[in-house]
Amino acid sequence: MEITKEMAPKEIIARRVAKFLKDGDFVNLGIGLPTEVAKYIPSKIEVLFQSENGMVGLTGVDPNHIDPDLTNAGGQPCGAIPGASFFDSATSFALIRGGHVDYTVLGALEVDDHGNLANWIVPGKMVPGMGGAMDLVVGAKTVIVAMQHTQKGAHKILKECTLPYTALHVVDYIVTEECVLKQTRSGLVLMEINPNYTVQQVQADTGATLIVPKNGPMTMKL
Amino acid sequence: MEITKEMAPKEIIARRVAKFLKDGDFVNLGIGLPTEVAKYIPSKIEVLFQSENGMVGLTGVDPNHIDPDLTNAGGQPCGAIPGASFFDSATSFALIRGGHVDYTVLGALEVDDHGNLANWIVPGKMVPGMGGAMDLVVGAKTVIVAMQHTQKGAHKILKECTLPYTALHVVDYIVTEECVLKQTRSGLVLMEINPNYTVQQVQADTGATLIVPKNGPMTMKL
Amino acid sequence: MKNKIIEKTDIRPLLKDGMSIMIGGFLSVGSAETVIDQVVASGVKNLTIYCNDGGLGEKRNKETGELIAGPKGAGKLIASGQCTTLYATHIGLNPLIGKKMNTGEMKVVLIPQGSFAEMIRAGGSGLGGIITPTGVGVDIIEQAEHVYKKIKLGDKKKKTYLIEKPLHADLTIIKGAVVDKLGNVYFNKTTQNFSRVMAYASDVVVCEAQKIVERGEIDGNAIHVPGVLVDYIVKEEK
């Protein structure tokens, strides 16, 4: 699917993240934008979603069958697929920290080109707590940051995070409405670009120097 | 119940250990002599037995209903009380090491008057492995060594163990056919004595100097 | 065996000023509301609470200010002012906690959720602590009071870990969907969360029961908390 100019940034991001996922993958989606990813999984594949409060097999809530004992990690009613399993918090994080989750998708306040992530302390605001984020990014096989490229024009992808870290050297991919970045030892590689942006525009919106592949980035498709 | 001269040493020991147990106690019995304790629990109280391979609610096997999926820690068929629960080895030892077991009763090759225990390496014989013993004695609230006072006349209760330790400073009581000893900071106190023995005889059969209470030991009853 | 089922008011003698209480539930899902109400009614003060999130705060209509729902779970003890120290992983859904932190009425210690679960499990399992990669490089965590030290472990490529403390409390309050008379607990769906590990990690465990059944009525393979851990059972009141 081609990206259109009318498409909302959040939809571009959620659709592109969904493209990472393969049949049988085990995935944890953070609250907010990452949750949208579930909408765009092709029907021919099955992805299993984890909810860190203690389940595998999370799905959307059926508003006609709200079960107070069945909630997601935001405390909101959710659904469960046939074959969903439930467990306690220690087991939940054994799955997470033990490297059994294929992808964790979450938002960020800042990311830098060392794979460092800052997503839990908003300056000047009350600190809500890290919840499961620190364990999720340390433990998942692949960490995808899904966020809008800038915060009202201010850089969020930096040379060094300025906010307190969530974790060091954990981010594998950054997916924004402008591009897909891959973290490598040398820095952030501009793998794919939204055809409605130029490399120069993306670089201007980024606080770290991007590595552009010799033949240029691929066109971002959804 | 009075001890008779005809009573077998093992029966004396098992009956005396059974007297320690109160209604609702949670107990792990080692293989061999300690297993006999279960026979002598008064019917008016209920003691819950743990089996370290993963259950609470162990009971004797019904020979007409042998279930290959229901075995004790010796791999032998056993029974389960109504309300028995089953779990994995990590949970089993969370119960054990976490101090949730009220009593662990096990045999010993040697015990000394520092509460040290040696019960897993028989000199000159193949080492079978410690199984759950090291965790059981470290974790249980009260550790009772149940054994015959001497090994064919040789001392088993010593000033210092000579065999490799199972654990240090763990034994609370030693119950033999001759007496009940309580481990204190000052050493082993002769709490109770089988009326068929004199204090001198018990001391002669013991490699550590026993502390005899001012008014003498109590009479051991079953 | 002695009867573990007690009246809700019978928990009062277990409560003391300054005690520590673990409260199961995740954003109050699975919290023992009937028992927590008794803790509120008892008026005990200066409580240290271990709870994933400090429960939910009261909900009011944003325009009229009318009360829609009172606080839930541990949130009741925040609202009542009885909880003065809270160990949690997330407090964003109970804004009163942040306010009380700012005024100095409450001390809040934030711990990563996986570490929190594991520290409670360690406290209940007789382990000396946990060794986790979570929080390495995060100054606030590395310097926290619940961290013993930073350590390098491993054979070839030495990895850095934090050694964190085991957690243990005076009392644990959990809620089960089905509880038998031996105290065996079966949880439903996502109500299991922290309650299972908390049942191991305190001196006394009170379990609220949605339903109380005879021994043997719960599948022994599906018992989440063995009855030996549960001291008292209180029937849930709706």
Place this chain on the structure above:
Amino acid sequence: MKNKIIEKTDIRPLLKDGMSIMIGGFLSVGSAETVIDQVVASGVKNLTIYCNDGGLGEKRNKETGELIAGPKGAGKLIASGQCTTLYATHIGLNPLIGKKMNTGEMKVVLIPQGSFAEMIRAGGSGLGGIITPTGVGVDIIEQAEHVYKKIKLGDKKKKTYLIEKPLHADLTIIKGAVVDKLGNVYFNKTTQNFSRVMAYASDVVVCEAQKIVERGEIDGNAIHVPGVLVDYIVKEEK
């Protein structure tokens, strides 16, 4: 989703000389005999096995020498000579292991049972190791290769603990009483033992199933191993 159910012989490509395998079961109770038979038939050599006890040896009539029963569980790989290193807690019920230790055919590492379970759990949970009081003061344990170091921890009265390594293997072989097509496993009674923690602690998990059912047929609250951990399902042959 791709079908996880395979023929027993399909596990052959997973097997390699020198690999490490965790085998569930406690004195062979709960061991996956059909799958283990395939490991024997494959002839792979130089295996490192993690198993509570090394299974059972063959039973012979003491007088006539007649074979009553062949070896069981991991005992099959001891008898075949394929297992050259064994991590276990107890080997007293399989005397062949002791003999092979004496002749130098096998290396055996004995670990306290609670530590063994916890080290496997740590290996499967991304923890850097375990901190246990078990084995402190026991020279053989303190000096063992699986112990990183001795450490004092605690606030007031510093207690001594051992830091021991996490365990992880290439392959885990377990058996479930009921397994659904998503790979969710339900164990019966005391067959659960080490299988549950081992399912987390290796790269590939093969689960033998006494019974295979459709998704949703096992109570989701009673699933012992979430299907995401199970790569392949093999039907048990009786």
